[in-house]
Amino acid sequence: MAILGKDMTFGLFFLNSVAPWKTDAEELRDGLEQIKVADKLGFHTAWIAEHNARAYGVVSSTSVYLAAAAAQTSNIMLGSAVSRIPLHHPLQIAEDMALVDVISNGRLYLGVGKGYDQLEYEAYNINFEERHERYLESLDIITTALKNHKVTYSGKFYDIKDIPVYPRPVQPSGPPIFVMVSGNDASMINAAKQGHSFVLGGITNEDTKHKIDLYKKTALESGLTHEYVTDAVARSGKLLFCYVAETTEQAQEEYRRGLEWYMSERDNRPTFGVITRERNVDYERFLTSDNTLVGSPEKVIEDIKRYKEVTGLNNIILWMNIGGQPQKQVLKSMELFAEKVMPHFVEEKSLVK
Template identity: 80%
Template sequence: MTELGKDMTFGLFYLNSVAPWKTDAEELRNGLDQIKLADELGYHAAWIAEHNARAYGVVSSTAVYLSAAAAMTKNIKLGSAVSRLPLHHPLKLAEDMALVDVISDGRLYLGVGKGYDKLEYDAYNEDFDERHDKYLESLDIVTTALQNDVVTYSGKFYDIQDIKVYPRPVQESGPPIFVMVSGNDNSIINAAKQGHSFMLGGIKNDDTKHKIALYKSSALESGLSQEYVDDAVARSGKLLFCHVAETTEQAQAEYKHGLEWYMSERDNRPTFGVISRERGIDYDSFLKSENTLVGSPEKVIADIERYKEETGLNNIILWMNIGGQPQEQVLKSMKLFSEQVMPHFTKQSVTSNN
């Protein structure tokens, strides 16, 4: 008996940008309502970004927001995307995330990263140039704290001696840890050696396929089992822009305003290959990007089919609520996707006598 095909999973990404036509409270409450609906509609995960000091992201603590989402939901996985490790004491972050895992009854995914915005570091009087070394120490401590009852660690930044960690997470080996992978191959190799899952941003499909193959080979060479590696990759995903409407023309028109505002606000670095400091955003080029799923259900299905064939990755993280999209528009897109797109990819597992 050979399995032909594999069900895909679909998550949602939340940056919680406060556009000029929304208040902070409205945006944050809209996001929680969307996550509650996503749980009811069968989405696999909701991923929450963490930022400060800029309007394009106003969740300064993923643990707090995830706790609220956990209390409102029953089945959906809840992930941080990402918790910026150098801006937290790692032991305190581990304790907070273990508490989220308890509140959610074992539904936490812990995404970690360094943070890329110097302004966010300056706001907290943290040294931006030390973020890489501090990140590495913090990741070691967080991993140890979530997997063990007691932490002892001596490093450049932290000295922790025989500290018990409470509460213990519900997930027996600790929540799965995900790392944000950049265009550099070293980041995917390091994730593989550490046994962590990964999240990909705006790289092309051929590079995505390359990185997945590199992850698998590096993980196996480091001594991890084939089963462990398969599970880690199955959890991993890639972030894609997404909006669904009855027609492609309607979807493209609806998504444009919020996207363009967001891109104009987030001008501190190029984004997803569709914006530059010199040219701004070319919306027509954006719509043709491999990282864009904007259109009718039929078009989005075709685009996902191509993505799956070209990457081999079965998990997609959808960015529907970008730049303060109108709430009713996002909810409608979520429903159309769950009713007309998702079933095409979640009923594929069949068997054959081969």
């Protein structure tokens, strides 16, 4: 059983969904305000999703939104979750992300993924069936570009000969790279072999522990040092639904509208193991999931303790603004979490005032 010390960190996840009651501009500006407030409240990370052609996610470029967030914050780490690297030229991604690292003074985490939505590929005239091969080539090029001043690469999709890469990132070895992992052990094994950190979602606490143990074992067997593996896991986290109000009943009622709209809109993939492709969400089942932290501060504290005891993972990425939640409610939830929940898990000196 894990020891419950005050060694946790908490981040926020942003999908920037445009629900019928909000405009694109309102949602995007609300998200930037939430990141600015999160920076002051002591949240450790802010993670931005990337989509196109879908109302449930209107940030088409994580680097642009992260640059805007970087310019208005001082302490919070800023991550892409994810940059869909098969949909962009890998050198462009490396250059844009290095620029964000400079603007933020070394506060960038680079989350990478393939993308799962065929419509998004069709919109950019890129073959959906090629996404895995493109992902592997792009990741190689991006990793090289962020660590080296020049890139030479020859592959199926890209032929790059001794091209300089500017600007150089502030972080000496480049921003840490994260991969998103859900149900597939193979994704965790690949991340471990490559030495990348990870963000988990859609799995039980028990499976979370299994995957972390698998990651450590695979990484060490691949020749990575114990210190490197410890650091990589320490940066990693799990994405959970979260909303806090004065009472559990209030939290569950306020969170419901945005969640149900989002789940009805996002019908191309089930989410987090608790939502099916059916239009009607089983909200009561959702509330009992390992992936849900919705309630009073006292309830959320107990749920986090249980999560930590089973998984041993120190980081949680909280999805508070799902489906265009009203701004006042989201900011209130963030404040309650920072004031009533966070002090139970984070040393006071680590909190930004």
